[in-house]
Amino acid sequence: QKEVEQDPGPLSVPEGAIVSLNCTYSNSAFQYFMWYRQYSRKGPELLMYTYSSGNKEDGRFTAQVDKSSKYISLFIRDSQPSDSATYLCAMSAVRETSGSRLTFGEGTQLTVNP
Amino acid sequence: DGGITQSPKYLFRKEGQNVTLSCEQNLNHDAMYWYRQDPGQGLRLIYYSQIVNDFQKGDIAEGYSVSREKKESFPLTVTSAQKNPTAFYLCASRRRAGSNIQYFGAGTRLSVL
Numbered sequence: 001q002k003e004v005e006q007d008p009g010p011l012s013v014p015e016g017a018i019v020s021l022n023c024t025y026s027n028s029a030f031q032y033f034m035w036y037r038q039y040s041r042k043g044p045e046l047l048m049y050t051y052s053s054g055n056k057e058d059g060r061f062t063a064q065v066d067k068s069s070k071y072i073s074l075f076i077r078d079s080q081p082s083d084s085a086t087y088l089c090a091m092s093a094v095r096e097t098s099g100s101r102l103t104f105g106e107g108t109q110l111t112v113n114p
Numbered sequence: 115d116g117g118i119t120q121s122p123k124y125l126f127r128k129e130g131q132n133v134t135l136s137c138e139q140n141l142n143h144d145a146m147y148w149y150r151q152d153p154g155q156g157l158r159l160i161y162y163s164q165i166v167n168d169f170q171k172g173d174i175a176e177g178y179s180v181s182r183e184k185k186e187s188f189p190l191t192v193t194s195a196q197k198n199p200t201a202f203y204l205c206a207s208r209r210r211a212g213s214n215i216q217y218f219g220a221g222t223r224l225s226v227l
Contacts, residue, residue, distance in 0.1 A: 008154065032214045043204055043218035092214040100214045106156040
């Protein structure tokens with residue numbers, strides 16, 4: 001079983017829709033949670049970064065972490081065609097030891113249709 | 115502009131050939147990473163380095179080698195021992211202290227001729 005599970009999609013929504021992307025994980029030591037956006041044939045770029053449980057909002061994007069359920073989410077409000085990309089969740093247990101390795105989900109491919 | 119530069123963007127390897135992928139960063143980051151991305155498998159860690167002249171194997175190091183002679187540079191060699199090298203290779207870097215965030219280059223797509 002993978003440490004991080006993410007539905008690969010593809011997910012297709014109309015412009016303006018609210019998008020919900022999710023990851024579940026099994027390692028209770030994970031404390032740092034990230035969402036990256038990756039456009040086709042490009043490197044991932046950081047969207048959101050959260051520590052422990054709670055919510056974080058940045059513009060149209062909201063990240064939620066529920067450590068008790070080992071579940072994280074990314075919500076995109078008023079989705080735009082420019083949001084069409086693959087979204088990767090990533091997690092890390094500690095900062096300095098073991099190189100602060102990130103464990104990634106498989107990525108969810110999102111298409112927002114005009 | 116500060117960032118991570120990977121070159122070349124596309125690379126072709128012949129059977130039995132070693133090829134080297136370049137990764138350079140001017141962010142003054144201490145740690146650097148190499149990942150391999152395949153469809154349906156997400157990003158898998160090949161090697162990482164937290165400091166110059168030191169590096170550790172990741173989850174799929176077999177058939178790959180790295181060096182870290184300079185803080186700015188972390189080249190990856192795909193050796194002939196890597197029997198399935200076709201993939202998208204991503205280099206990342208991180209400040210050593212204070213953050214787990216990794217920043218990525220634009221990637222190199224390697225194909226076998």
